[in-house]
Amino acid sequence: MAEGNKAKGIVKPERPGGFLDFLPADYLARERIFGIIAKVFRSYGYDPIETPMVEFAKSLVGEDETSKNIFYISNKNKNMTQEGQLGLRFDHTVPFARLLAANPYNADTKEGIKLPWRRMVVGPVFRGESPQKGRYRQFYQFDVDIVGVSSMMADAEIVAIIYETLTALGLDDFVIKINNRKLLNGLAELLDVHDRAEVNRDDITKAIFRILDKLDKIGLDQVLFELTQEPDSIFDPAPNLSSEAGEKIKSFINIDGDNYEKLIKAKTVFAGLSIAEDGIKELEQILGFTADLGVPSDKVLVDFGVARGLDYYTGPVMETSLLTAPEFGSVFSGGRYNNLMERFTGQELPAVGASIGVDRLFAALRQLGLLDVSRATITDVLVMRIADNLDSEYLEIAKIIRRCGLNTEVSMLEDRTFKAQFNFALGRGVKYAIIYGENESIKRTIQIKNLSTRKQTEINFSDLEIYFNNI
Amino acid sequence: MAEGNKAKGIVKPERPGGFLDFLPADYLARERIFGIIAKVFRSYGYDPIETPMVEFAKSLVGEDETSKNIFYISNKNKNMTQEGQLGLRFDHTVPFARLLAANPYNADTKEGIKLPWRRMVVGPVFRGESPQKGRYRQFYQFDVDIVGVSSMMADAEIVAIIYETLTALGLDDFVIKINNRKLLNGLAELLDVHDRAEVNRDDITKAIFRILDKLDKIGLDQVLFELTQEPDSIFDPAPNLSSEAGEKIKSFINIDGDNYEKLIKAKTVFAGLSIAEDGIKELEQILGFTADLGVPSDKVLVDFGVARGLDYYTGPVMETSLLTAPEFGSVFSGGRYNNLMERFTGQELPAVGASIGVDRLFAALRQLGLLDVSRATITDVLVMRIADNLDSEYLEIAKIIRRCGLNTEVSMLEDRTFKAQFNFALGRGVKYAIIYGENESIKRTIQIKNLSTRKQTEINFSDLEIYFNNI
Numbered sequence A, B: 001m002a003e004g005n006k007a008k009g010i011v012k013p014e015r016p017g018g019f020l021d022f023l024p025a026d027y028l029a030r031e032r033i034f035g036i037i038a039k040v041f042r043s044y045g046y047d048p049i050e051t052p053m054v055e056f057a058k059s060l061v062g063e064d065e066t067s068k069n070i071f072y073i074s075n076k077n078k079n080m081t082q083e084g085q086l087g088l089r090f091d092h093t094v095p096f097a098r099l100l101a102a103n104p105y106n107a108d109t110k111e112g113i114k115l116p117w118r119r120m121v122v123g124p125v126f127r128g129e130s131p132q133k134g135r136y137r138q139f140y141q142f143d144v145d146i147v148g149v150s151s152m153m154a155d156a157e158i159v160a161i162i163y164e165t166l167t168a169l170g171l172d173d174f175v176i177k178i179n180n181r182k183l184l185n186g187l188a189e190l191l192d193v194h195d196r197a198e199v200n201r202d203d204i205t206k207a208i209f210r211i212l213d214k215l216d217k218i219g220l221d222q223v224l225f226e227l228t229q230e231p232d233s234i235f236d237p238a239p240n241l242s243s244e245a246g247e248k249i250k251s252f253i254n255i256d257g258d259n260y261e262k263l264i265k266a267k268t269v270f271a272g273l274s275i276a277e278d279g280i281k282e283l284e285q286i287l288g289f290t291a292d293l294g295v296p297s298d299k300v301l302v303d304f305g306v307a308r309g310l311d312y313y314t315g316p317v318m319e320t321s322l323l324t325a326p327e328f329g330s331v332f333s334g335g336r337y338n339n340l341m342e343r344f345t346g347q348e349l350p351a352v353g354a355s356i357g358v359d360r361l362f363a364a365l366r367q368l369g370l371l372d373v374s375r376a377t378i379t380d381v382l383v384m385r386i387a388d389n390l391d392s393e394y395l396e397i398a399k400i401i402r403r404c405g406l407n408t409e410v411s412m413l414e415d416r417t418f419k420a421q422f423n424f425a426l427g428r429g430v431k432y433a434i435i436y437g438e439n440e441s442i443k444r445t446i447q448i449k450n451l452s453t454r455k456q457t458e459i460n461f462s463d464l465e466i467y468f469n470n471i
Helices: A002-008 A024-043 A093-102 A152-168 A181-190 A201-212 A215-228 A243-253 A259-269 A274-292 A358-367 A391-403 A418-428 A438-443 A461-469 B002-008 B024-043 B093-102 B152-168 B181-190 B201-212 B215-228 B243-253 B259-269 B274-292 B358-367 B391-403 B418-428 B438-443 B461-469
Strands: A054-056 A071-075 A086-088 A117-126 A138-147 A174-180 A300-302 A316-322 A332-336 A351-357 A381-383 A408-410 A432-435 A445-450 A456-460 B054-056 B071-075 B086-088 B117-126 B138-147 B174-180 B300-302 B316-322 B332-336 B351-357 B381-383 B408-410 B432-435 B445-450 B456-460
Touching (some): A024 A117, A024 A152, A024 A358, A054 A093, A093 A138, A152 A316, A152 A332, A152 A351, A174 A181, A174 A274, A181 A201, A259 A274, A259 A300, A274 A300, A274 A316, A274 B391, A351 A358, A381 A391, A381 A418, A391 A461, A418 A432, A438 A445, B024 B138, B024 B358, B054 B093, B093 B117, B152 B174, B152 B332, B152 B351, B174 B181, B174 B274, B181 B274, B201 B215, B274 B316, B351 B358, B381 B391, B381 B418
Parallel strands (some): A381 A408, A381 A432, B381 B408
Antiparallel strands (some): A071 A086, A071 B071, A117 A138, A316 A332, B054 B086, B117 B138, B138 B351, B174 B316
């Protein structure tokens, strides 16, 4: 460091935009939340794994929207392109697929990943956003997925996990909205979407999904406007629907009634269209299983307006809405994506899962008063060092209190006055300050100051362990 | 994903060299170890923080050795050089210094970081090693540091934390070796090291430290050979010591006796040399405080051969040696580095800390049989779905067992035969399999198979919660 300093002078201590520090109060708040989430996920048998931050770029790219904002990594001295360009992961799904494809189960050696497999993962992901946008460039995602199951029991389990997680976090005013991509695909058929000269039907259907996904943000009128808009060019997959088709979408989205009534009405709309009928049957099954799993019926809402923008969903999709904080959007969303492995194996593999947008969830919890940031330290007890010649005893006192399971620090403030150390204890947010000076040393007593009640208790030195074992 | 596949075809599911996946068995083993370490650190009042993976490259570079192997990150679409080149952190120390420099305490607003401050941090760091070398390019470091304290009480606390951590991990055959850079600086004075035309004294002294640091690996003879070797060029800081100076080093390193005897002998060697006398006094203080802190005297060893290669140490240095697994080198090392903030503020700030090389520690624990990788899942109970028409009951059974605090998964194997599901339960490593078929349904009983004892117990359905609450 000395060398660098001489050579380069002082460096401004800046953090790049879009990256966060977690000081203790925020770190501890997040730790508690992550603990609650992990406990729910694990209670259903979802095993934790971790993959590296870095993957081959060829594994990461593929989808147009994301390939643009991948962070690539390089090193001055090594010819890394020999091995292949590397990049930072932008989600947990691609590394999950890579991991599964690289570890197929071998019945002879009994090695590899045996399906069905439930796994959870939490960790930072990276997006090459412009720092000006105020968006995060490193942020946490917390995912829960099950692979190898076609049954809607898996989809229902994901819904149940969403319900239990949000409940465990102290939320109660929320609904989990479910829909099925198969209905939207059916709708595209009803609307008579077909290939255009330079754009295929699939891409137009996906464009419909992406526009529908903005429903909450831009409203139905604007959605209909965008759905019926003319393409910019012959390559633009803009759906360019007729106003009649727009009306069909509107009446489909606006189907009302309770969940089963909605499904009955949808059956009429889609009568004879097998893909949509499949989709309706799947939603019925999910409603049945979630009830068995103990999810209250008012927490699950069939909502034909839910599309989820991501191209890879193939079946049921789900998102959450916090009714007292709708402005944060969906904090926990997911769906079925049977094409997970296509890029690596070319095979279909049934998979369903959901992901928590951790920063969004935190912002919502904070606003709703459900995020406890009151403690800025893990320290419970501070041992003040008032007398000059009692260091051995201060260290011993701390050792005894630690043995009682309390996190205990010995004051190392250079200013050894009572006032300075007491103020330090207050500022640090500890629960107890230990006062032990010449007088106490002679009497073999210890003063314990409770910093929230401000009550001071004098005990015998020999009773210290008993005292802290019993608070 | 479908799009990417069409455009690019199948991608081989490879992981770049030097990066690791953690499947559940390894993840859970690491989680247990990290939990043990964090508990010890926190018991001394070290608060957890987190900084991002990414920093400005100008913050990271400085030391010659590390600037070469920084990973730089870039993005195709954004002009990131406008804001400044970004890189992945290679340790936790530089981000810690950046964080401290950016958050000075303000007595008026009471914001910022009040010193002294104890903090711990764990997370991945990155080095741009060649993948061929078989070295990790992403690996975990677990650091514990205290800033703002000049007293040797802080250094002794770090030694005590090393002792308690290793003990908590189940290790007992180890010693913590301590030395002081001030003695080595004194030694350099005794050896009459002075500036050469193109190399200054400081750089030659550092070269001595780096050669001494290899003592464990290459032995004393080779160390003496390197210390007395001629420089390659006039710019080479090779110490080029006389063979007489080499003998002085040898007799210094070989000073024997117990800790206090060694210090007395060293006093004779360095009589009148104030920097070395300071260093000896500091080691005496550390020995006194570590005894007060309850560290057994046979666990701390004054060892004048300990140098620690890193340039930034300025006082006491410490490393550990696992006596039954010395080949792993030091798994937990550190020292005092009062120049931490120099790059960002130009000021001295007293700091002392230590760092666990997590991968090395894991390898050592694994070899010593202290790493529990026996459980490859967090699932305790698997509910088999044998009958076709009892899904509601299977989901209910799982719900009840979860309520007892056991992680419970419902079998979603497509093959619903008893054999397939039972084998799945065995392979998955769960503790209990729940068997509930037509017969049990009629009798309203449940069969519980303990998979380690192979004992099967039949209980009434209504006793399920009581049963699992009492195991």
